Amino acid sequence: MKNLGSVLAAYIAVWVIFFGYYLTVGLRLSRLAGEIKRLKNSQSEN
């Protein structure tokens, strides 16, 4: 199976790039959701 390593490398690279990106968006979103919650709490305290 010549070049099998290259084929697998390409497929793994695509999955890593797409799902890595999906995870970073998810992380950024949850951080912002936390910030919104914090701001809402401080607004209600005031």
Place this chain on the structure above:
Amino acid sequence: MESTAAHSERVPLLLSLLQLMALVWLVLNTWLAWTQIGPVGLSEPTDGSWMALSAFILLFLGVVCPLFLSGSRGALSSGFFVLALLIVAGVAALFIAPTERTMGIIQRIFYVHLPSAAAGGVALLTSVFANIAYLTRRSAKWDWLGVSAAEVGVVCFTCMLVTGPIWAHPVWGFWWDWDPKLTSTFVLWVMYLVLLFLRTLIEDPQRRAIASAVFGIFAFLDLPIVYMSNRWWRGQHPSPVLAGGPNSGLAPMMKYVLFTCMAAFIGLVIILIRQRYRLEAARHDVEEMKIEAQLKAADREAR
């Protein structure tokens, strides 16, 4: 009132049914392809248009419809459908597609390389549409869509630029060549990276949105050049296999696998743009709340 409630219950049910039909269609065709009978509509003289239509009906019923009509539950079911499509596409690309005679199994990179480009093209088309809409309507939502789609487009073209050299090295004997197709793609990728960087330099949201929309339209002008470059000029990159004239083409089974992969990647791009758009909306909410808190604090100090 009763009829409205019944209608609102029936719509998600209908959508779930359509999505289920799409899933059955996908599994049936994959099984037929696996058993070498061939998917529905696949025959030697086919031009592939039926397969393309089938893939995009699948995408529309399984991903787009639930996403826009039934809220967060729809988004979840769209996500699962895209995951199913991606798994089927991966299996089809690695095990069902016939091995190309000259290049051997390395040609299977084609099933992630070209769909990445197609999905990137869809993302950048969405971005430029949003850029034009922002300049004419001046609604912040178009700016959010524009930047979300541009960022997802960059991700897709990164995949294309990574998989291309991995494919090229064993076939050409070198990783990269500054031929028209590769150069114009690289320029496109760099220009959209510049756009994303440009946005971080401008504080004022309106100025940022205008600059981003104008630069986005300018950057998009390179996309037709990327598409046409191997039709206009000869280079190291092979001639197009789809819509490339009388000497181009693909074996029917390869075409079927390619369209399934394209549908899967475009589905993934739709999900990613939606998620990234939510992020931009949340960012806007935080900015608004911070301004509101500052105004309240200033008001209290003045009293």
